[in-house]
Amino acid sequence: MRLVALDGLAEKSGFQLGQGVAEARAMCPEVDVLPADRAADRALLDGLADWCSRYTPLVALDGDSGLYLDITGCAHLLGGEKSLLDDLLARLFHLGIEARAAISSSAGLSWAVARFGSQGVIAPDEAARVLAPLPMAALRLTSDMIETLGRVGLKQVGDIIEAPRAPLARRFGATLLLRLDQAMGLEDEPLSPRLPVASLSAERRLSEPVQGEDDILVLTQELAARLKPELEKRGQGGRLFELLLFRVDGRVFRIAAGTSSPLIEPGRIAGLFRERLQAVHDDLDAGFGFEILRLSVPKSEKYEVMQEDFSGTPDRQRPLAAFADRVMARLGAESLFLPVLSESHVPERAAVFQPLADVGMLKTAEEGACSVPASLLAASVRPQRLFQSPEPVEAVAEVPEGPPRSFRWRRSLHRIARAEGPERIAPEWWLDGETAAERDYFRVEDERGRRFWLFREGHYGGPTQPRWFMHGVFA
Amino acid sequence: MAENAVQRETVLSLRETIARIENRRLAGVVKTVKAADPAGFRSRKEGSQSSGRKVLPLGIPELDAILEGGLPLEGMTEIRNFETRDAGAAAGFATALGALCQQARQQKGDDRAPVLWISQSLASTEAGLPYGLGLKAYGLDIRSLILSLPRTVKDALWIAETALSVSAFCAVILEIRGNPASLALSESRRLHVRARAGRIPLLLLRQSGHEEASSAFFRLHIEPAPARERPLPDGSMLCGSIGHPVFHVIAEKSRSPAPVGLFLEWNPHDRRFYPVEPLPAAAAANPEPAHSVARLSASSGRPGGAEPLGHLLAFPRAS
Numbered sequence: 165m166r167l168v169a170l171d172g173l174a175e176k177s178g179f180q181l182g183q184g185v186a187e188a189r190a191m192c193p194e195v196d197v198l199p200a201d202r203a204a205d206r207a208l209l210d211g212l213a214d215w216c217s218r219y220t221p222l223v224a225l226d227g228d229s230g231l232y233l234d235i236t237g238c239a240h241l242l243g244g245e246k247s248l249l250d251d252l253l254a255r256l257f258h259l260g261i262e263a264r265a266a267i268s269s270s271a272g273l274s275w276a277v278a279r280f281g282s283q284g285v286i287a288p289d290e291a292a293r294v295l296a297p298l299p300m301a302a303l304r305l306t307s308d309m310i311e312t313l314g315r316v317g318l319k320q321v322g323d324i325i326e327a328p329r330a331p332l333a334r335r336f337g338a339t340l341l342l343r344l345d346q347a348m349g350l351e352d353e354p355l356s357p358r359l360p361v362a363s364l365s366a367e368r369r370l371s372e373p374v375q376g377e378d379d380i381l382v383l384t385q386e387l388a389a390r391l392k393p394e395l396e397k398r399g400q401g402g403r404l405f406e407l408l409l410f411r412v413d414g415r416v417f418r419i420a421a422g423t424s425s426p427l428i429e430p431g432r433i434a435g436l437f438r439e440r441l442q443a444v445h446d447d448l449d450a451g452f453g454f455e456i457l458r459l460s461v462p463k464s465e466k467y468e469v470m471q472e473d474f475s476g477t478p479d480r481q482r483p484l485a486a487f488a489d490r491v492m493a494r495l496g497a498e499s500l501f502l503p504v505l506s507e508s509h510v511p512e513r514a515a516v517f518q519p520l521a522d523v524g525m526l527k528t529a530e531e532g533a534c535s536v537p538a539s540l541l542a543a544s545v546r547p548q549r550l551f552q553s554p555e556p557v558e559a560v561a562e563v564p565e566g567p568p569r570s571f572r573w574r575r576s577l578h579r580i581a582r583a584e585g586p587e588r589i590a591p592e593w594w595l596d597g598e599t600a601a602e603r604d605y606f607r608v609e610d611e612r613g614r615r616f617w618l619f620r621e622g623h624y625g626g627p628t629q630p631r632w633f634m635h636g637v638f639a
Numbered sequence: 640m641a642e643n644a645v646q647r648e649t650v651l652s653l654r655e656t657i658a659r660i661e662n663r664r665l666a667g668v669v670k671t672v673k674a675a676d677p678a679g680f681r682s683r684k685e686g687s688q689s690s691g692r693k694v695l696p697l698g699i700p701e702l703d704a705i706l707e708g709g710l711p712l713e714g715m716t717e718i719r720n721f722e723t724r725d726a727g728a729a730a731g732f733a734t735a736l737g738a739l740c741q742q743a744r745q746q747k748g749d750d751r752a753p754v755l756w757i758s759q760s761l762a763s764t765e766a767g768l769p770y771g772l773g774l775k776a777y778g779l780d781i782r783s784l785i786l787s788l789p790r791t792v793k794d795a796l797w798i799a800e801t802a803l804s805v806s807a808f809c810a811v812i813l814e815i816r817g818n819p820a821s822l823a824l825s826e827s828r829r830l831h832v833r834a835r836a837g838r839i840p841l842l843l844l845r846q847s848g849h850e851e852a853s854s855a856f857f858r859l860h861i862e863p864a865p866a867r868e869r870p871l872p873d874g875s876m877l878c879g880s881i882g883h884p885v886f887h888v889i890a891e892k893s894r895s896p897a898p899v900g901l902f903l904e905w906n907p908h909d910r911r912f913y914p915v916e917p918l919p920a921a922a923a924a925n926p927e928p929a930h931s932v933a934r935l936s937a938s939s940g941r942p943g944g945a946e947p948l949g950h951l952l953a954f955p956r957a958s
Binding site: 165168202483484486487490491494495499500502503504506511512515516517520546547548549550551553565573578581582583584607609611612613615616636637638639 | 723724725726728730731734735746749750753764766767768769770771772773774775776777781784785786787788789794797798801802805806807862863864865866879880881884885887905
């Protein structure tokens with residue numbers, strides 16, 4: 165058991181990271197040791213990253229204790245870099261989080277200054293002056309390298325800024341100079357944001373937080389109306405919308421709603437979120453209200469502007485798309501299906517259901533269905549209902565390979581009056597393996613007139629006893 | 640005299656309201672009086688006597704008489720079966736009606752209106768999923784079929800209500816198992832009103848459910864019946880074969896009940912029903928002695944004996 169994190173007081177008391185707990189207790193018996201919970205730390209950092217997206221959409225995680233915010237082009241929205249930093253730190257302080265932050269022109273310099281120097285905004289030409297007095301650890305080097313550098317007397321960054329580069333590279337490797345250049349802003353360092361940046365978004369900051377669902381929906385519609393001209397200008401419609409709700413206590417909720425066709429109408433976008441809010445009802449705890457609402461369009465597609473005609477007959481696709489969107493927003497993407505036929509002799513593979521992702525699929529399903537050879541469709545009779553997995557039945561056949569005389573299914577006995585068959589369907593060895601048994605299908609009618617589809621798997625006299633299954637029900 | 644006329648007008652309008660609530664056509668006398676103008680002449684033609692309800696005639700006089708003209712194209716019709724193993728017959732009958740609705744739409748030149756089949760997952764696991772190839776062979780155009788498998792009855796009802804409020808579907812089939820408490824009289828009333836407002840036929844397929852008071856126009860009880868044999872080109876029948884499906888349709892809720900029921904054969908190629916005579920095999924399935932004598936005296940005033948049809952006005956709530 166070792167110490168993995170220390171608070172300010174503990175640091176002052178002389179504890180070290182990596183120290184044994186027993187040793188720490190010996191130094192100071194009243195020390196309070198909590199077990200580390202990496203998952204919770206991670207969740208907190210993720211939550212903070214979400215919260216930071218109020219300043220910029222480009223937020224990247226730095227290990228498990230830091231965040232990079234790329235505020236290029238965002239600072240002026242909050243009255244400059246200084247006031248952005250003050251606002252950020254003040255809000256985090258009120259959330260009860262101790263944070264250190266710095267703004268500079270390179271990620272490496274900000275990292276160094278936030279952790280080892282005085283915080284604040286650093287002008288681009290001050291990099292060398294600010295870096296010089298910092299310890300080597302400020303360059304994000306491995307502990308081995310810091311130790312090696314310290315052994316030859318290179319303890320501060322200033323010691324190597326002015327030093328000749330070639331001997332340093334020869335002796336300590338390229339990493340040292342790369343880190344130094346990154347901190348100085350000479351080398352570019354890409355940040356990888358946590359989430360892809362939406363192509364479009366609109367935001368509303370409220371002075372009075374809202375709690376009610378209706379208020380959220382009204383504001384959503386307003387935001388969607390603000391997005392509409394821009395979408396129209398680009399000739400795009402949203403396929404996925406995301407609503408970010410910033411709660412006053414710092415929690416951020418993301419609610420995504422997909423559509424089945426490109427969408428720009430504000431009313432329908434708000435309608436989608438009405439269903440989504442119904443669906444996530446219990447998870448969305450408004451608490452003391454939401455202060456910022458942001459609607460973004462992470463995914464968009466070409467939108468074809470259609471002119472209304474004078475005939476008065478409504479367009480077929482549009483209400484259907486509206487219906488599909490509402491259902492999928494509320495019940496999930498896997499709630500509407502289209503039957504799709506495919507080339508297979510095995511009944512359960514010949515017709516499957518495909519989730520309806522796009523209303524345009526209704527049209528394309530037409531061509532898909534026609535690609536199946538007519539011989540397969542015209543083949544023999546198929547039941548109207550098929551069990552997903554065949555149900556075993558106890559059947560008695562008069563002659564070994566013939567149709568059953570009676571069978572017991574779901575604990576009731578059916579006497580068979582007539583039977584048609586067998587229709588032999590061989591397994592698809594390329595999928596099922598060579599040992600899969602053949603099936604002999606019989607269409608049977610019992611004495612009351614119920615029609616069933618039974619099959620026998622295997623043969624009498626084969627290596628295993630044949631088994632009977634119920635696979636479908638006819639009308 | 641004038642006062643008398645005013646009173647009569649009030650009574651007539653009340654009767655009309657009641658008739659509308661009860662989904663009933665106006666009684667002949669009311670209609671005639673309404674249609675007559677003060678001068679004593681008939682103002683409208685005889686043909687306009689039929690109610691404003693849109694129906695789809697099924698081509699069989701007996702069935703159309705039960706359904707008062709045909710399958711209602713605006714509103715709810717309930718189709719039920721008694722046991723799960725009969726679910727194939729009821730689903731087949733509902734599918735046939737769906738195919739007829741599709742056909743009627745296609746004849747009007749509107750061939751892209753899909754059929755929505757909502758099957759609560761309990762119902763589809765018990766009685767099997769609708770099977771595309773089989774439905775295609777059955778006469779349903781599966782290119783315009785959308786299936787929904789909601790988990791709960793509540794979700795199923797919500798989807799049905801949403802579907803009825805958009806005018807995109809040519810028929811909605813709602814399949815529910817049993818008599819769930821969340822689909823009682825008031826909910827069925829709500830669906831029925833929605834279907835009428837949306838002008839969409841709603842087929843409530845109640846799998847292995849009891850008869851229960853509902854707001855549907857009609858409730859049909861479907862039982863399986865032995866099929867004919869397959870016809871051969873020379874006119875004879877192929878012995879021992881199983882031909883087109885046959886249903887035994889018993890109207891449970893209708894203004895003109897036919898207690899015996901009708902035997903109908905569905906022909907997928909022609910996409911229509913044909914009346915057939917019941918096979919003697921169907922009678923043999925319920926063997927009764929030639930000279931049956933009641934062994935026990937019939938119970939009266941107690942549950943147990945089969946009630947004569949049309950005797951009961953309201954059912955106890957089954958859900």
